[in-house]
Amino acid sequence: xxxxxxxxxxxxNVNGTGSAxxxxxxxxxxxxxxxxxxxxxxxxxxxxxxxxxYEVRVSEKGYLGRKExxxxxxxxxxQSFKKDIASIKSGGYFLYxxxxxxxxxxxxxxxxxxxxxLMDICNREFTDPRQxxxxxxxxxxxxxxxxxxxxxxxxxxxxxxxxxxxEKLIAPNVKALxxxxxxxxxxxxxxxxxxxxxxxxVGDAIMIDGNSAAGLGAVYGGASVVSWYxxxxxTSLVSAFEDYAKKLRKDPLTGKxxxxxxxxxxxxxxxxxxxxxxxxxxxxxxATSGPGVSLMSEFLGLAYYSELPVVLVDVQRSGPSTGMPTxxxxxxxxxxxxxxxxxTKHVLLIPSTPTECFDMMAxxxxxxxxxxxxxxxxxxxxxxxxxxxxxxxxxxxxxxxxRGKVLTADQLESLPSWGRYRDVDGDGIPYRTIPxxxxxxxSYFTRGSSHDENAAYSEDSPTYVRIMDRLLRKLETAKKxxxxxxxxxxxxxxxxxxxxxGTSMHAAEEAIDILKNExxxxxxxxxxxxxxxxxxxxxxxxxxxxxxxEQNRDAQMxxxxxxxxxxxxxxxxxxxxxxxxxxTADFILKNIHQHLFQPIN
Amino acid sequence: xxxxxxxxxxxxxxxNNLGYTRKEYEGxxxxxxxxxxxxxxxxAIIDACFEMNIEPHRVAKMSGxxxxxxxxxxxxxxxxxFNSVHGRMPSVTTGANLANRSLIxxxxxxxxxxxxxxxxxxxxxxRRNLNMTYIVMNNGCYGLTKGQDSATADYGSISKSGNxxxxxxxxxxxxxxxxxxxxxxxxxxxxxxxxxPLIKAALSHSGFSLINVVSPCVxxxxxxxxxxxxxxxxxxxxxxxxxxxxxxxxxxxxxxxHTKITMVEMHDGSMIxxxxxxxxxxxxDKLSIMTALHNAREKHEILTxxxxxxxxxxxxxxxLNTTDTPLNQLTEKELCPGSKILxxxxxxxx
Numbered sequence: 006x007x008x009x010x011x012x013x014x015x016x017x018n019v020n021g022t023g024s025a026x027x028x029x030x031x032x033x034x035x036x037x038x039x040x041x042x043x044x045x046x047x048x049x050x051x052x053x054x055x056x057x058x059y060e061v062r063v064s065e066k067g068y069l070g071r072k073e074x075x076x077x078x079x080x081x082x083x084q085s086f087k088k089d090i091a092s093i094k095s096g097g098y099f100l101y102x103x104x105x106x107x108x109x110x111x112x113x114x115x116x117x118x119x120x121x122x123l124m125d126i127c128n129r130e131f132t133d134p135r136q137x138x139x140x141x142x143x144x145x146x147x148x149x150x151x152x153x154x155x156x157x158x159x160x161x162x163x164x165x166x167x168x169x170x171x172e173k174l175i176a177p178n179v180k181a182l183x184x185x186x187x188x189x190x191x192x193x194x195x196x197x198x199x200x201x202x203x204x205x206x207v208g209d210a211i212m213i214d215g216n217s218a219a220g221l222g223a224v225y226g227g228a229s230v231v232s233w234y235x236x237x238x239x240t241s242l243v244s245a246f247e248d249y250a251k252k253l254r255k256d257p258l259t260g261k262x263x264x265x266x267x268x269x270x271x272x273x274x275x276x277x278x279x280x281x282x283x284x285x286x287x288x289x290x291x292a293t294s295g296p297g298v299s300l301m302s303e304f305l306g307l308a309y310y311s312e313l314p315v316v317l318v319d320v321q322r323s324g325p326s327t328g329m330p331t332x333x334x335x336x337x338x339x340x341x342x343x344x345x346x347x348x349t350k351h352v353l354l355i356p357s358t359p360t361e362c363f364d365m366m367a368x369x370x371x372x373x374x375x376x377x378x379x380x381x382x383x384x385x386x387x388x389x390x391x392x393x394x395x396x397x398x399x400x401x402x403x404x405x406x407x408r409g410k411v412l413t414a415d416q417l418e419s420l421p422s423w424g425r426y427r428d429v430d431g432d433g434i435p436y437r438t439i440p441x442x443x444x445x446x447x448s449y450f451t452r453g454s455s456h457d458e459n460a461a462y463s464e465d466s467p468t469y470v471r472i473m474d475r476l477l478r479k480l481e482t483a484k485k486x487x488x489x490x491x492x493x494x495x496x497x498x499x500x501x502x503x504x505x506x507g508t509s510m511h512a513a514e515e516a517i518d519i520l521k522n523e524x525x526x527x528x529x530x531x532x533x534x535x536x537x538x539x540x541x542x543x544x545x546x547x548x549x550x551x552x553x554x555e556q557n558r559d560a561q562m563x564x565x566x567x568x569x570x571x572x573x574x575x576x577x578x579x580x581x582x583x584x585x586x587x588x589t590a591d592f593i594l595k596n597i598h599q600h601l602f603q604p605i606n
Numbered sequence: 607x608x609x610x611x612x613x614x615x616x617x618x619x620x621x622n623n624l625g626y627t628r629k630e631y632e633g634x635x636x637x638x639x640x641x642x643x644x645x646x647x648x649x650a651i652i653d654a655c656f657e658m659n660i661e662p663h664r665v666a667k668m669s670g671x672x673x674x675x676x677x678x679x680x681x682x683x684x685x686x687x688f689n690s691v692h693g694r695m696p697s698v699t700t701g702a703n704l705a706n707r708s709l710i711x712x713x714x715x716x717x718x719x720x721x722x723x724x725x726x727x728x729x730x731x732x733r734r735n736l737n738m739t740y741i742v743m744n745n746g747c748y749g750l751t752k753g754q755d756s757a758t759a760d761y762g763s764i765s766k767s768g769n770x771x772x773x774x775x776x777x778x779x780x781x782x783x784x785x786x787x788x789x790x791x792x793x794x795x796x797x798x799x800x801x802x803p804l805i806k807a808a809l810s811h812s813g814f815s816l817i818n819v820v821s822p823c824v825x826x827x828x829x830x831x832x833x834x835x836x837x838x839x840x841x842x843x844x845x846x847x848x849x850x851x852x853x854x855x856x857x858x859x860x861x862x863x864h865t866k867i868t869m870v871e872m873h874d875g876s877m878i879x880x881x882x883x884x885x886x887x888x889x890x891d892k893l894s895i896m897t898a899l900h901n902a903r904e905k906h907e908i909l910t911x912x913x914x915x916x917x918x919x920x921x922x923x924x925x926l927n928t929t930d931t932p933l934n935q936l937t938e939k940e941l942c943p944g945s946k947i948l949x950x951x952x953x954x955x956x
Contacts, residue, residue: 209952209956210956211952211955211956212955212956213955221951224941224942224943225942225943225948227936227938227941227942229705229933229934229936229941230701230704230705230933232697232700232701253943253947254940254941254943256929256940259929259930261927261928261929261930262926262927262928262929263929263933263936263940263941264928264933265704265923265926265928265933266926267700267704267734267922267926269697269730270726270727270729270730271726273694273697273727274694274696274697274700274726274727274730275697276697277690277691277694277696277697277698277700277701277727278697278698278700278701278704279701280690280698280701281688281690281697281698281699281700281701281702281703281704281705282701282702282704282705282933282934283701283705284688284698284701284702284705285666285701285702285705285706285709285934286705286706286934287704287705287706287933287934288941289701289705303691304691304694307690307691397949397952397955398948398951398952399945399948400942400944400945400948401945402944402945404938404942405938406938406941438686439934440663440666440685440686440702440706440709441663441664441666441686441706441708441709442663443663444661444662444663444684445630445663445684448662448663448683448684448685448686448687449686449687450667450678450679450686450687450688450689451686451687451688451689452688452689453689453690453691454689462679
């Protein structure tokens with residue numbers, strides 16, 4: 006079997022040593038050679054000194070999920086040598102800094118050792134102590150470029166882009182790159198049996214992380230007030246919004262900002278500010294992770310019951326409690342879907358790619374304002390913080406923001422009467438007013454306490470029930486508005502099916518492909534939103550068994566399906582990956598095979 | 607139960623410059639206990655807004671949870687109000703203010719809502735110098751849950767059930783001055799004459815204005831031994847300054863005695879005509895007011911009047927360099943960069 010454009014390289018570094026940009030350089034150069042690539046950063050919750058890994062999968066077939074089994078390990082971190090060497094596939098390669106000899110205890114008979122004296126080379130060639138350290142990373146990139154048949158001119162092109170305005174830095178980087186490349190040329194056989202060959206397989210794809218895409222989506226979606234509290238892995242989303250807004254949202258005449266960003270004192274304040282801004286008619290959002298959702302719950306209940314739009318992004322990480330802050334998971338679904346005390350239910354959007362992060366983020370403001378309720382976009386660390394190959398973003402210049410049912414002064418003037426919580430149209434969505442619209446009409450008292458159709462305080466039981474029931478009707482309207490699931494087939498072709506969502510998509514699609522090649526195709530559905538559209542239940546109903554693929558311990562989406570659609574639990578088979586690493590196709594297949602009592606190929 | 611006041615108004619009721627009567631600044635009938643200090647504060651807010659010719663719909667009434675936070679229903683019914691969650695009025699007001707910097711933000715809160723559950727948000731709204739007036743209706747106890755001590759109850763104060771408070775009371779005025787508040791005043795709900803000009807001045811101030819109003823709880827904290835009872839406050843009220851508020855464009859009659867009266871010019875051009883009653887104190891000197899507050903505490907006195915003002919105050923929107931147009935009025939034209947720019951961004955990501 007050809008190993009061209011089909012392998013996994015893992016880099017083992019110490020965090021805080023500048024390795025991230027060197028490793029990204031490698032991934033980007035494969036992408037530039039037209040070959041599909043996906044990169045995953047596996048990093049500690051720490052600033053400096055602990056092991057960190059960067060895993061790159063190169064896939065001719067375009068599989069972008071993570072894959073178990075490392076073909077080439079590039080390790081410059083003796084702390085993790087033992088674990089790193091153990092993780093290499095039999096027949097694989099271990100590239101290390103041979104300035105110091107490798108201890109015998111690390112040797113393995115079934116893998117190849119490639120020693121490159123990175124530190125020696127840098128000590129010899131560079132004088133500046135910082136450069137000696139940083140260029141070690143570039144030297145190994147040069148070495149693997151030679152081993153994997155990557156065109157160094159592609160990497161040189163990336164240097165030129167990276168150091169625009171700092172051209173002095175290009176020459177020493179190019180020098181370091183060639184030192185690595187030349188060392189391999191003089192000492193080893195190359196290329197390795199697995200390597201890169203240029204292709205034209207990426208089309209017009211772009212490479213970006215989900216948080217940056219969502220930050221940009223919020224700029225396009227018209228967010229003007231952003232409040233936030235720093236928390237991994239959501240912080241870079243607001244940073245991206247700020248970076249783009251600085252460039253794209255300055256008033257051309259005054260140079261003043263057509264946006265406001267406030268770093269709040271905590272997550273409670275962050276969501277409070279976003280709700281206050283939306284109440285006052287500006288599009289506003291905040292971004293957080295699981296612990297933040299816990300803290301925001303009370304406010305989400307207020308927004309739900311007082312019917313105010315607000316957009317929240319939950320970039321999920323491994324819980325519970327502080328959990329593993331830098332590892333991925335899809336474990337906030339139940340807490341987000343029903344956030345807050347009392348009977349509540351929230352609209353969730355579930356992106357799988359950065360392009361969907363961009364689109365759903367922009368759309369989230371339309372949904373929130375049309376529905377007058379919180380909309381939560383459920384991203385995760387894998388999607389948010391890793392660079393992904395994705396289709397380019399598109400924007401229709403004729404698009405108008407859909408601000409929902411907001412009354413103007415003229416409308417208030419002409420209406421015989423108005424009540425904030427009256428269901429005039431029968432879709433469960435009332436008409437709202439923004440403060441200061443009209444001198445004498447349209448004011449009301451927004452409150453989280455029980456109220457009647459005219460927003461007056463009320464403890465009258467029938468009134469309370471009427472309002473609570475209308476809120477359910479509103480969610481029925483939501484189901485018709487929010488993204489429908491994606492189906493991978495026409496009609497019914499198998500007795501079992503799989504359901505997945507979010508970042509399980511790439512691994513699941515790969516598993517579907519493999520099953521098809523094995524002659525056992527399986528029907529599939531990807532969920533994109535909550536509450537579930539009618540198609541979701543209709544799809545599941547058709548099959549004897551449905552595998553629900555998730556990245557959490559408690560099968561949270563399965564619980565939501567059972568709870569919302571009253572599906573027989575026996576029918577829904579759990580496939581759960583919750584170790585903090587992104588799910589793989591092998592993992593999915595192993596579970597499906599086990600359940601179907603078929604031998605694993 | 608909801609009470610609705612009759613809409614009928616006497617045709618000869620005096621009107622302000624906008625043609626509104628005082629009635630148009632009122633709210634629905636209060637459901638607080640008869641004699642509650644909070645109702646007097648609501649009345650003072652109504653008078654201040656009426657006399658200042660404020661358009662009611664340009665005011666946003668913000669509150670948290672508690673007796674005090676119910677009061678926005680009892681004044682300015684032509685204003686939008688937001689009764690948010692307990693202790694979180696500051697964050698909601700911050701977001702609202704960022705969305706539309708041109709409105710007047712009037713927050714009312716209580717001592718529990720501010721000094722206990724809301725202490726974090728209170729501290730941060732002060733240090734951000736949000737352009738709002740923050741009135742604390744301070745009665746030293748939790749009314750709605752039947753009279754428990756709050757964090758502003760003074761050490762040694764006796765509750766209705768006869769227990770002595772053995773914890774230090776939080777002085778919201780001193781605290782907010784430390785945190786960088788740019789307008790701090792203290793008053794008593796029973797002193798309308800002092801409270802109305804203070805509210806007017808606070809509403810005119812650009813930046814964060816605190817008015818801590820001691821407002822006795824007639825039901826749970828008006829007993830002998832309480833330091834927040836009507837009798838105690840009347841007896842221990844030490845007026846630091848008396849003042850008149852002179853709105854913009856109103857001619858200042860120069861008949862005052864310069865040795866006694868200080869004129870403080872506000873951001874919007876209005877003036878505070880201040881009668882200083884303590885020679886050791888200067889309203890623009892933090893140290894002098896901190897000393898005065900400390901001394902008053904030692905003597906069990908409650909200093910009232912304007913305590914501190916920073917006339918150079920820079921409010922949050924200015925600090926953030928936000929555009930002058932309220933953000934909630936921006937449209938696709940200003941907000942959305944369009945497809946061409948997006949294509950350029952994508953090109954850089956290849």
